[in-house]
Amino acid sequence: MQKRCLNCDWAIHSVEATQREEQSRETIEHFTETGHTIVTMPEPINPGVPS
Numbered sequence: 922m923q924k925r926c927l928n929c930d931w932a933i934h935s936v937e938a939t940q941r942e943e944q945s946r947e948t949i950e951h952f953t954e955t956g957h958t959i960v961t962m963p964e965p966i967n968p969g970v971p972s
């Protein structure tokens with residue numbers, strides 16, 4: 922799962938080190954700071970991009 926902003930490039934990827942509560946907190950922070958719309962994506966945006 923991944924959370925992504927519809928208004929800018931902000932996104933949270935499912936990282937093992939990132940706890941679910943932490944993701945929710947950062948999502949709320951981004952929303953309150955920018956008023957942007959954040960959606961939950963079932964899959965990564967760029968699954969084929971190498972790191």
Ligand SMILES: [Zn+2]
Nearest residue numbers: 926929931957
């Ligand atoms: Zn945003």
